Amino acid sequence: MKQEIPLKISGKVYVMGNNIDTDLIIPARYMTTMDPETLKLHAMEDLDPKQYPIPFLNPDKTCDYRIIVAGRNFGCGSSREHAPIALHTAGIQAVVAASFARIYYRNSVNGGRLILPLESDMDLTKNVATGDVLEIIVNEQRIFNPQKSLEYGFKPFGPVKGILEAGGLTEYNKQMLGLK
Amino acid sequence: MPQTITEKILARAAGKEAVVPGEIIDAKIDTLLMHDLTSPDAIKVLRNEFRNGIAEGLRVVIAPDHYIPQKDIASAILYKELMNFYEEHKDNPNIFAYPLGENYGVCHIMLPQEGHALPGDVILGADSHTCTYGALGAFSTGIGSTEAGNVLATGRLWLRVPESLKIYISGNLPKNVMAKDLFLKVVGDIDVDGALYQAMEWTGEAIRRLSTEERMTITNMAIEAGAKSGIVAPDDETYNYLYPRVPQNRRGDLSELCDLKSDPDADYANAISYNASDLVPLVAQPSLPSNVKPADELNDVKIDQAYIGGCTGGKLEDFVSAAEILKGNKVAKGVRLIVVPSTQKIYRKMLDTGLIGLYLDSGAVVSAPTCGACLGGHTGVLAPGEVCISVTNRNFRGRMGHPESSVYLASPLTVAASAITGYITGAPK
Numbered sequence: 152m153k154q155e156i157p158l159k160i161s162g163k164v165y166v167m168g169n170n171i172d173t174d175l176i177i178p179a180r181y182m183t184t185m186d187p188e189t190l191k192l193h194a195m196e197d198l199d200p201k202q203y204p205i206p207f208l209n210p211d212k213t214c215d216y217r218i219i220v221a222g223r224n225f226g227c228g229s230s231r232e233h234a235p236i237a238l239h240t241a242g243i244q245a246v247v248a249a250s251f252a253r254i255y256y257r258n259s260v261n262g263g264r265l266i267l268p269l270e271s272d273m274d275l276t277k278n279v280a281t282g283d284v285l286e287i288i289v290n291e292q293r294i295f296n297p298q299k300s301l302e303y304g305f306k307p308f309g310p311v312k313g314i315l316e317a318g319g320l321t322e323y324n325k326q327m328l329g330l331k
Numbered sequence: 332m333p334q335t336i337t338e339k340i341l342a343r344a345a346g347k348e349a350v351v352p353g354e355i356i357d358a359k360i361d362t363l364l365m366h367d368l369t370s371p372d373a374i375k376v377l378r379n380e381f382r383n384g385i386a387e388g389l390r391v392v393i394a395p396d397h398y399i400p401q402k403d404i405a406s407a408i409l410y411k412e413l414m415n416f417y418e419e420h421k422d423n424p425n426i427f428a429y430p431l432g433e434n435y436g437v438c439h440i441m442l443p444q445e446g447h448a449l450p451g452d453v454i455l456g457a458d459s460h461t462c463t464y465g466a467l468g469a470f471s472t473g474i475g476s477t478e479a480g481n482v483l484a485t486g487r488l489w490l491r492v493p494e495s496l497k498i499y500i501s502g503n504l505p506k507n508v509m510a511k512d513l514f515l516k517v518v519g520d521i522d523v524d525g526a527l528y529q530a531m532e533w534t535g536e537a538i539r540r541l542s543t544e545e546r547m548t549i550t551n552m553a554i555e556a557g558a559k560s561g562i563v564a565p566d567d568e569t570y571n572y573l574y575p576r577v578p579q580n581r582r583g584d585l586s587e588l589c590d591l592k593s594d595p596d597a598d599y600a601n602a603i604s605y606n607a608s609d610l611v612p613l614v615a616q617p618s619l620p621s622n623v624k625p626a627d628e629l630n631d632v633k634i635d636q637a638y639i640g641g642c643t644g645g646k647l648e649d650f651v652s653a654a655e656i657l658k659g660n661k662v663a664k665g666v667r668l669i670v671v672p673s674t675q676k677i678y679r680k681m682l683d684t685g686l687i688g689l690y691l692d693s694g695a696v697v698s699a700p701t702c703g704a705c706l707g708g709h710t711g712v713l714a715p716g717e718v719c720i721s722v723t724n725r726n727f728r729g730r731m732g733h734p735e736s737s738v739y740l741a742s743p744l745t746v747a748a749s750a751i752t753g754y755i756t757g758a759p760k
Contacts (some may be wrong), residue, residue, distance in 0.1 A: 324485055
C-alpha cells in the first residue's frame with residue numbers, strides 16, 4: 152500500500168539527550184510480543200525521572216508528543232524493531248536527531264510506519280524544550296521553531312526516499328517484483 | 332582498485348568488481364539468523380505479504396535463545412511459533428534449526444560452533460550482535476524484523492557499504508587482560524558512536540595471536556561503538572577452528588577462503604593503534620559501555636551479583652579463564668555468581684573437564700544456556716539498587732533488570748576476581 156510522506160508534521164516535542172538506547176525506548180522485558188498496542192504502553196518507561204522530570208506517557212498511557220528531538224546516536228543498542236513500533240504507535244511521527252544508530256534508522260525507514268528519522272544539521276536539543284511546538288516542512292527539509300522564530304535544516308533522505316515513499320521495504324520489494 | 336576486506340565481501344555480494352564506502356548496494360545474502368524475540372514480524376512478512384517460500388539459495392539458521400528455556404507463557408508462544416515456522420520449511424535443505432535440546436544455545440555462539448559462519452559470507456540477523464561473525468572473516472550485521480522478512484522472501488537486502496576503521500594492536504596482552512579489556516579500551520576512547528556506520532577492522536600481531544573465541548568478543552561488541560560490523564581477516568587460526576565444523580561440501584574451499592584480506596593500500600576512514608602490553612583490566616561503569624575506568628580505581632564498588640554468560644563472555648575460554656581465578660576460592664558471602672554456558676556443547680565440555688564442579692564448589696549457580704539476564708530477561712534479573720558485574724556487552728539503564736539497578740562490564744577474569752572479594756576487583760597480574 153503506497154503511502155504519502157506527509158508534507159508537514161507539527162506538534163509538541165519531547166527533548167532527549169545523546170545515546171538514547173533501545174532498552175530505554177522499549178525495555179526487553181516487554182519483547183514477548185510485537186503487538187503495537189501492547190508495546191506503546193511501555194514506550195520510554197524506564198527513563199530516569201531525575202533526568203526526565205516530565206514523563207513521556209501520561210498516566211493513562213496516552214502521549215502528547217508528535218516529535219522527539221534528540222542528540223547523537225538515537226536508538227543505539229538492540230536491533231529490536233519494537234522500538235520504532237512502540238514510538239510510532241504512541242503517536243510519534245518524526246525523530247529529529249543529530250545522528251542515528253544504524254539499525255534504528257533502517258528500522259524506521261524499512262518498517263514502513265512513517266516515523267521519519269530526520270538527521271538535523273545541528274544538535275537541536277539546546278534550542279527547544281519539551282512541550283514546545285515544532286513544525287517540520289518535510290519536502291523542504293525545514294524545521295520551524297515558532298517559539299523562537301528560528302529555522303533549522305535536516306539532511307535529505309537520499310537513496311532511501313523511494314523506500315519511504317513506497318511505504319517501507321516490504322511494499323518497495325513487492326512493487327519491484329510486481330506483486331500486489 | 333585496492334579494497335578492504337569488507338569492500339571485497341560486499342562487492343561479491345553486489346555482483347560487482349568493486350564497491351566504495353557510502354555506496355548503496357543490493358546485496359545477495361548468504362545466511363539469515365532467526366531467534367525467538369524478533370522473528371514474529373519477519374515470519375508475518377514472508378507469510379502474509381510475499382506468500383512464497385524462502386528465497387532460493389538463502390541459508391536460514393534458527394537458534395532460539397533469548398527467553399529459552401521458556402520463561403513464561405508469552406515466551407513459550409514465541410518459541411512455538413518459531414518452531415512451527417521451521418516445521419513448515421524443514422524440507423528445505425538450507426534451513427537449520429537448533430531447538431531446545433541436546434544441541435542448542437546462544438545464537439551468536441551457535442553459528443560459529445556449528446560451522447555456519449565462513450570467511451567471505453554475508454550473514455544478517457534480526458539481532459544487533461550478529462556482527463560477531465566478523466571474527467571468522469564474514470561480513471555480518473544486525474537488521475530489523477521487517478528486513479529479516481524481506482531477506483527470507485527475496486534473499487537480498489540493500490546495504491550501505493561502510494567506511495572502515497583500522498584498529499592495529501601490537502604487543503602482547505598481559506596475562507590478566509582479555510579481548511574484552513581491549514574492546515573496552517577502544518570504545519572508552521572512541522565513544523559509543525565512535526565507529527558509527529563503519530566496519531571496525533582489527534589487525535596487528537596481538538590480534539593474530541588471539542584465539543577465534545577471543546576475536547569473537549571484539550567483533551561481537553562492534554555495535555557498542557556504533558559500528559555496522561567488526562572483522563578480523565581469516566588466517567590459520569580461522570582455518571583450524573572451522574575445518575572440523577564446516578560441512579564436508581564446504582571444506583574444499585576453506586583454505587582459499589582463509590586467504591581473504593584487505594589490500595595493503597586500501598582506504599580507511601581512520602586508523603588507530605594500541606600496544607596490547609600497555610593494557611590493564613578495565614571496567615565499563617553504568618550506563619554506557621564507553622564509561623570505562625581501570626578496575627583498580629573501582630575497588631570500593633560493592634557488588635550483589637557477578638554474571639558469566641551470553642554471546643560476549645559465555646564461550647568455553649571465558650569459563651576456563653574465570654575458573655583459573657575461582658579455583659580453590661569461594662564466592663563472597665552475599666554475592667550471587669551466575670554461570671550460564673552459552674551452548675549445550677560448552678556445558679558438556681565444562682562438565683567433562685570438571686569445570687562445572689569447580690564452579691559449584693565456589694558457590695556459583697549454573698544455569699541452562701540462554702541469553703538470560705544479559706537483557707534483563709530471566710535467570711538473574713536485578714532488584715532496585717542492586718549492582719552486577721558482568722561479562723556481557725551492555726550496561727544501559729535497566730539492561731539487566733530494574734531501572735535503578737547498575738551493571739558494570741568487565742572480562743571473565745575480572746568478574747571472577749570480583750565475585751571472590753565482593754567488590755570490583757581487577758584480575759590479578
